[in-house]
Amino acid sequence: MPDHLHALIRFPAEQGMSRTVRDWKRGAARFHRVSWQENFFDHRIRDGRQALEKWHYIRRNPVVKGLCAHEDNWPHSWAPSRAEEAR
Incomplete structure (x- = not known):
């Protein structure tokens, strides 16, 4: 998105989310x-x-905002592969 970011992020229990996002x-x-x-x-x-x-909301957001025709066309998207998820 041009002015903000959507992400699904898992944080370690020991570290605060606010500090991580701020940094x-x-x-x-x-x-x-x-x-x-x-x-x-x-x-x-x-x-x-x-x-x-x-996940579906985040993927569809650029389409809904008229920035691309299909979520697979949005160049600023990334998701781990199954192999990366298993680590």
Whole structure:
């Protein structure tokens, strides 16, 4: 998305999500000159069904916003392969 980011991210229990997101945004701003929106919105996913719903929402978002015709055409998308998930 041109002005924000959607991601499904798992955080270690020991580290705070706010600190991790803050540090990541700070690094992206510094090294890639990204100008982020203030704060962030998080949603706790409790089961596989909710994860799948969020995954489909994220994949469809560029299509809904008129940025591409099909989610597979969006060049700024990444997902781990099954081999990477198994690690």
